[in-house]
Amino acid sequence: MRELESRILGHDERLRGRAAPEQAPPRRPSGTVTFGIAQVAHSASGWATHRAAAAPMARLDQLVRAAADRHGGHVFATDDESVGVAFHRADDAAAWAARLQRAAAGERRPDGAEPGVRIGLHSGESEEVATGYVGAAVDMAARIAAAGHGGQTLASGATAGLLDRSDLHDLGWFCLDGAPGDQRIVQIGAGEYAPIRLTGIRRGHLPLRVGRLIGRDGDLRAASDALARSSVVTLVGPGGIGKTQLALAAARTAAAGHGWDGWLIELAEIASSADVPRAVADVLGVAQRPGHTLTQSIVAVLRSRPALLLIDNCEHVIDGAAELVQAIVAGCSQVRVLATARERLAVTGEQVLVVGPLDPAAGAELFHARALAADRTYDARAHHRYVEEICRRLDGIPLAVELAAARTISHRPVDLVARLDDRLRVTGGRRTGAARHRTLRAAVQWSYDLLTPAERTLFQRLSVFNAPFDLSAAEAVADEQDVDDLLGDLVERSMVTVAFGPFGRRFRLLETMRQFAAEHLREHGHTDLAAGRHARWCLREVTHIHRLLTGPSEIEGVARLGDLWANLRAAVTWACAAADPRLADALVRPVVTELPLRGAAGDRRLGRAHPGHDAGGGPGKPGCACLLARLDRRAPHPERQPGGLPPRGGPVRRTGPAAEPLCASVRIRRRRGPAAVPAGRRGRSTPPG
Incomplete structure (x- = not known):
């Protein structure tokens, strides 16, 4: 069928011009031809068994020829049961069929019943012989006619794609004997008829489900509900998050529940936005109509057709996908579009659903x-x-x-x-x-390759954050001036996640994304540059937290330190590895009295790793970094309630081994200068030096 449709697109110049409908062409059609076969329904039991049938058949032949003459048709075959007519243009063939049906409706069979003409139309390459036409295209038109009922006109998908009409009714996809693959069949004109006499109907081309969709019950309900309300639903999320499998499950559920034809259009293999209409047309079996764009031809075919299009992997051709989807939903009230991408399409009426990780x-x-x-x-x-x-x-x-x-x-x-x-x-x-x-x-890599150079640079720099961060943090490590816009673009493209917490909007790279970005940061030789900026940002943060801890906002300071902990740990690790004991000291000093409350084992390591303490290699030596690398990653205080708030009932006091790191740290501070505080006063850290 696809080869046939491509031939239709290359039809000679006669398809471009519109001959006057009342004038016959000077010669019979050739090249790509639309064949019309008119058959008398139930001829064996009505007409053909009566001697008087010759007169009515002659009358039918007259009607066929008269209608053909008025619409530029060439009668090439006639027998006791059918008449074949060839046309230059598909629209002329459809007009001929409509005129013939109206004329035949007034004729009567010998038994008093209406003759019931059934007509089949198909467009394809002609195979001419001296007496007319032969070949697969003619046989297809005859098979389509035989599948119909008296008074009904049927057309193949190839012909429907060439018609500029609003009275096409899609009947589905069927298997015709001798035809390659399934064939789309439409009815031209109104009328209620029994199901056509073909087998193997297929409602769409959604793949069968393989295995169970795990952990997505809530997402599946949300997607199905959204499709019931919105003409366009887009599932967005990073690569590998499961958008395609969720979309397929949602499409199957919605198509079955609403009686829609479901179609899967895969865009991953196309390279340009300009190729999107062709990818959709190939799946739907749509040929470009003369004088119309391919997008207009797709809209014309879908206009009267309840359908669900699942358009998968739109991100690399987002502009072309958005343009086509907008045209479809604007011109086809019965069509729903379910798209998957790593960013939204930004079309009218779009409902965006973010697909998150599994719990x-x-x-x-x-x-x-x-x-x-x-x-x-x-x-x-x-x-x-x-x-x-x-x-x-x-x-x-x-x-x-x-x-x-x-x-x-x-x-x-x-x-x-x-x-x-x-x-x-x-x-x-x-x-x-x-x-x-x-x-x-x-x-x-698929997502990374779609980023602009500025987005890639910022994405790489953000890999230095081991925990959520805010906009000011991103600005601190970036070169670009418009970080807010670039960060928003990365969120749109599902490279960075965003959430809202007690301290406002926070951004985060999934660990897989962070490792990938860090690799590229190293390849460009910018790791130390970004890590140094990150460490200086952490220094500003701990200085602010110190002021909170030593003032009336101690509870907020405790919570903010928990928020910063993983990034602080990374910054101190880098400072030690970079042989910068002054920076490492400055990072730890403002919160040194908080360290023991973050887990005895881990904080003992940080106390020993404090740059003023000899960790087996002296300040700034590898021994310091090795100890830091073993720091306990647990941010919450063991004795504090969820959310980072301390328990009610006054200061926390510790004795015994758990208090040792704090005492060691305080002794260090006393050796390096004044402003040490008693170990028993939780929440009072030494002021920055």
Whole structure:
């Protein structure tokens, strides 16, 4: 069919001009021709069995020829049951069929019944012989006519794509004997008829579901509800988050519930926005109409057709996808569009749904299911603790979880946990699926390649943040002046996530994204530049937190320190590794009395790693950095309530081994200068020097 449609597009110049409908062409049609076959319905039981049938058949032949003469048709075949007519233009063939149906409606069979003419139209390459036409196109028109009922005119998808009419009624896709693949059939004109006599109907081209969609019940309901309310729904999220599988499940549910034809249009393999209409037309079986753009032809075909288009992977051709979707929803009231992209389409009436990571329980369930599929001896219960840690550190990204689970053939989950410092390597790859989804790195690279140079630079710089950060933090590490706009673009493109907390808007890179960005930052030789800026931003933050802790806003200071903790730890680590003991000292000093309250073991390490303490290598030596690298990552105080607030009932006082790091730190401060404070006064840290 696609080859046939491409030939239709290359039809000779006669398709471009519109001959006067009342004038016959000087010669019979050639090249791409629209064939019309008119058959007498139930001829064997009505007309053909009566001797008197010759007169009515002669009358029908007269009607066919008269209508053909008025619409530029060439009668090339006639027998006792049917008449064949060839036309230069599909619109002329449709007009001929309508005139013939009106004329035949007034004729009577010998038994008093209406003759009931059924007509089939099909457009294709002509095969001319001396007596007329033969070949597949003629046979197709005859088969289509035979599938109809008296008074009904049917047309193939090839012909429908060439018609400029508003009375086309899509009947679906059918299997015709001798025809390659399924064929789209439309009815021309109004009228209620019994189902056409063809088998193998297919309502759309949505792939069958393979396996269960895990952890997306709420998202599936949200997408289905959105499709019921909005003409355009776009699922956005980073690569590997599971947009396509969620969209397919939502499309199946919505199509079945509303009786829509469902179609999957995959855009990943096209390279230009200009190719989007062709990708859609190829799937729908639409040929470009003479004098119309391909987009206009698609809209014309869909105008009277209840359908759901699932357009997958729009991000790299976002402008072309948005333009086509806008045209479809503006001209086709019965069509819904479900799109997936890494940013919104920004079209009228669009409902955007952000697809987030799986929660820990769903992530573990997905891991167990995929691991069991790879290895039937896999014991989910024995490995569950390690699997939860794997899913947590993979940020709940379904693609990453599935790829990691596939490695259980050669690695136990406990071994995978030990290797997760490099998430882009430990997840491995797979042989099937789109190339961008065979490895986690490929999924991220696909998104990264779509960024502008300025967006890539900022994305790389943001990799120095080990925890959520605000706009001022991003500005502190960036070169660009319009950081707010660039950061917004990265959020739009699903490269950076955003959330709102007690201190306002916070941005974050998923750990997979952060590692990928850090690799590119190193490749460009800008790691130390960005890390130095990050450390100086942390210094400003801890100085502010110190003022809060030593004033009436102590509770806010405690909460802000918890918010900063991971970034502070990274900054001190870099300062030690960079042999900058003054910076490391300045970072720790304002909050030194808070350290023991962040976990005895971890804070003992930080106390020893304080640049004023000899950590096995002297200030600024590798021993300091090694100790810092082992710092406990737990930010919340063990004795504080959720949310970073201290328990009621007064200051926290500690005795015994847990208090030792604080005492050690205070002794350090006393050796380096004044302003040490008693260890028993929680919340009072030494002032910055």
